[in-house]
Structure formats: structure tokens, C-alpha cells
Amino acid sequence: xxxxxxxxxxxxxxxxxxxxxxxxxxxxxxxxxxxxxxxxxxxxxxxxxxxxxxxxxxxxxxxxxxxxxxxxxxxxxxxxxxxxxxxxxxxxxxxxxxxxxxxxxxx
Amino acid sequence: xxxxxxxxxxxxxxxxxxxxxxxxxxxxxxxxxxxxxxxxxxxxxxxxxxxxxxxxxxxxxxxxxxxxxxxxxxxxxxxxxxxxxxxxxxxxxxxxxxxxxxxxxxxxxxxxxx
Numbered sequence: 001x002x003x004x005x006x007x008x009x010x011x012x013x014x015x016x017x018x019x020x021x022x023x024x025x026x027x028x029x030x031x032x033x034x035x036x037x038x039x040x041x042x043x044x045x046x047x048x049x050x051x052x053x054x055x056x057x058x059x060x061x062x063x064x065x066x067x068x069x070x071x072x073x074x075x076x077x078x079x080x081x082x083x084x085x086x087x088x089x090x091x092x093x094x095x096x097x098x099x100x101x102x103x104x105x106x107x
Numbered sequence: 108x109x110x111x112x113x114x115x116x117x118x119x120x121x122x123x124x125x126x127x128x129x130x131x132x133x134x135x136x137x138x139x140x141x142x143x144x145x146x147x148x149x150x151x152x153x154x155x156x157x158x159x160x161x162x163x164x165x166x167x168x169x170x171x172x173x174x175x176x177x178x179x180x181x182x183x184x185x186x187x188x189x190x191x192x193x194x195x196x197x198x199x200x201x202x203x204x205x206x207x208x209x210x211x212x213x214x215x216x217x218x219x220x221x
Contacts, residue, residue: 035210042212094199094201096152100148
């Protein structure tokens, strides 16, 4: 079974600050996806990264896939309260989800 | 709206009982996935069906079973319920059985076992 470890588990920062969350594995993944989940709702896809070293940007969110395709990071610039949520990485076509990072942005 | 419908939204039952959770996938999606989420944690993959056939199995207990019907809706059956089965159960669908297709999630069924 492939495992995806996310860090930190919890993160609470002030509005306007920058942050990075990580998704790590000892296994190689052909692609990784990032989802955001808000209370009372199911996860919603943010991005899919497929090539080692790939960087994708979604407004203030920057996603990177590691060169060896074993890890990924999500960087948020100038965080806003609307970024609050549970961030999940996923690999193996949805069969493996990470442990999650609970992000809280304080206004 | 993801297009994935899960019913019921909430379910409260007693230990030892059996319940059925239902999922209607997005129109055109052939693949259905079931997940369990406990206490704000990550998602635990339970089982996947594609066009009526089981395709992958995760950490699903023997007390749990699922099926996908010809109209592509799916049901997750949980029996001999225990307190530890209390969780959010999510269904997701995608057009294909693997690859890079995004998963579209329903809003979950919150199961409380008392």
C-alpha cells in the first residue's frame, strides 16, 4: 500500500502571510492531485500534476511535483480567509489519499 | 454542485444494526469510489466499481459490502455496526477507472452509531 504523508497536520496563520504544505511518499506516483475540502462538503479538485518537476499555478496557489515524483508541495501566497479548509493530496488514481493539512487563515 | 448525489445526508443508528448508503454518480461517469473519513482526517479508500464490476479494494472491513447497479448508482452496505464505524462516508465518481481523471465527490453521509 502506498502512503502519502502530509505536513504540517494543522496550520493557523494570519491573513496575508505565505505558507507551504507538503505531501511526501517513499513511492513513485504517475500523478498527484490536490483537493480542498470545506466543512460539510466533499473534496474539490484543485490541480493534477503529472510530470516530475512540474509547477502549476492557480491564482495565488503554486503546486510543484517533485523531480522523482515522490512528493509535492502547495504554496499559498498572501493567504486569505477563503483559503481555509482541509487540503488533501491524492495519488494512484484516487486510491491513496494523504493524511491532510487543516489550514486556518485568521482575518 | 459536483453532480454526485449521496443519500441520506445523516444517519443515526445503534450498534449491531445494518445500514445502506446510496450514491448516484455524475451523469456519464462509469466509475464509483467509496471512502471513509473519520474525525477530520484524510480519506480512507474503501472500494471502487467500474461499470458494474469491482475494480479495486482498499481497507474495507468484511462487515462492509458494496455494489454498482446497471443504472450505475452504487450502494454501500454496513452491517453489525460498531461505535468505531461512526464517520463520514463519501462517494466519488469519474468517467474512467483510473488515470488522471478528476474525482467528483458527493457531500457525504454522516453516520453516527450509538
